[in-house]
Amino acid sequence: MITREDIIKPENLVYQKPVLMNDNAMHYCPGCSHGVVHKLIAEVIEEMGMEDKTIGISPVGCAVFMYNYLDIDWQEAAHGRAPAVATAIKRLWPSKLVFTYQGDGDLACIGTAETIHALNRGDNITIIFINNGIYGMTGGQMAPTTLLGMKTATCPEGRDVHLHGYPIKITEIAAQLEGTSYVTRQSVQSVAAIRKAKKAIRKAFENSMSGKGSNLVEIVSTCNAGWKMTPVDANTWMEKNMFPFYPLGDIKDKE
Numbered sequence: 001m002i003t004r005e006d007i008i009k010p011e012n013l014v015y016q017k018p019v020l021m022n023d024n025a026m027h028y029c030p031g032c033s034h035g036v037v038h039k040l041i042a043e044v045i046e047e048m049g050m051e052d053k054t055i056g057i058s059p060v061g062c063a064v065f066m067y068n069y070l071d072i073d074w075q076e077a078a079h080g081r082a083p084a085v086a087t088a089i090k091r092l093w094p095s096k097l098v099f100t101y102q103g104d105g106d107l108a109c110i111g112t113a114e115t116i117h118a119l120n121r122g123d124n125i126t127i128i129f130i131n132n133g134i135y136g137m138t139g140g141q142m143a144p145t146t147l148l149g150m151k152t153a154t155c156p157e158g159r160d161v162h163l164h165g166y167p168i169k170i171t172e173i174a175a176q177l178e179g180t181s182y183v184t185r186q187s188v189q190s191v192a193a194i195r196k197a198k199k200a201i202r203k204a205f206e207n208s209m210s211g212k213g214s215n216l217v218e219i220v221s222t223c224n225a226g227w228k229m230t231p232v233d234a235n236t237w238m239e240k241n242m243f244p245f246y247p248l249g250d251i252k253d254k255e
């Protein structure tokens with residue numbers, strides 16, 4: 001009979017939870033992308049041996065509670081202001097790995113100015129941008145990233161270009177800025193996508209430690225509760241509707 005002790009032998013261990021992730025129960029809705037990205041960030045920090053040298057900046061939105069789940073140093077920022085706070089922290093402690101973790105309402109709307117200027121200054125930080133196309137925490141209102149035709153709590157007939165303008169591709173804008181080093185768009189809807197997203201986060205974190213400039217990793221994500229879909233339907237909807245407008249892959253890599 002195989003006992004538990006046999007299974008946990010080092011040679012039989014194929015996977016384990018990152019040590020940095022504590023046992024607090026996550027508040028995220030089932031199917032939400034946030035938890036997967038949290039885990040990738042924890043894994044990368046551990047693999048880089050930066051457990052006690054990392055400072056995360058957590059702003060407003062569902063992302064804010066990341067400090068409850070990852071046992072690193074955290075600083076909370078007002079809505080949209082995380083890149084400005086990250087700039088200050090990185091300049092005070094250049095030897096630290098400094099990253100922000102922001103939603104699209106936070107980064108691409110209320111914090112557009114902070115985001116663009118921090119990236120353009122070439123501050124050696126990484127911005128992780130969770131783009132789920134809506135304001136998730138407050139009940140699924142339209143965000144600047146909401147697709148045309150997409151229904152939200154504040155555009156129940158669908159986003160109309162004449163009323164609301166076009167969705168913004170902030171990642172493409174970031175790639176145009178002199179200060180950015182690595183700009184990429186990833187997702188976490190499949191095992192292959194998760195692996196690629198992890199590689200992208202690793203590269204961005206390494207770049208920010210080697211002084212190559214600022215880095216932006218967008219993760220096109222689902223918000224199945226806000227989109228009012230099952231987790232599986234939300235993934236399918238994202239692949240069919242979000243990926244054509246927000247295509248995945250590296251947009252800029254200065255090397």
Ligand SMILES: Cc1ncc(C[n+]2csc(CCOP(=O)(O)OP(=O)(O)O)c2C)c(N)n1
Pocket residue numbers: 060061062063079102103104105106107130132134135136137138143223
């Ligand atoms: C200055 C300020 N304005 C508005 C709010 C209300 N608010 C809290 S969360 C949120 C939406 C955040 O959405 P997003 O950044 O897309 O993240 P998500 O919740 O989708 O992960 C808003 C508008 C606030 N807390 N502070």
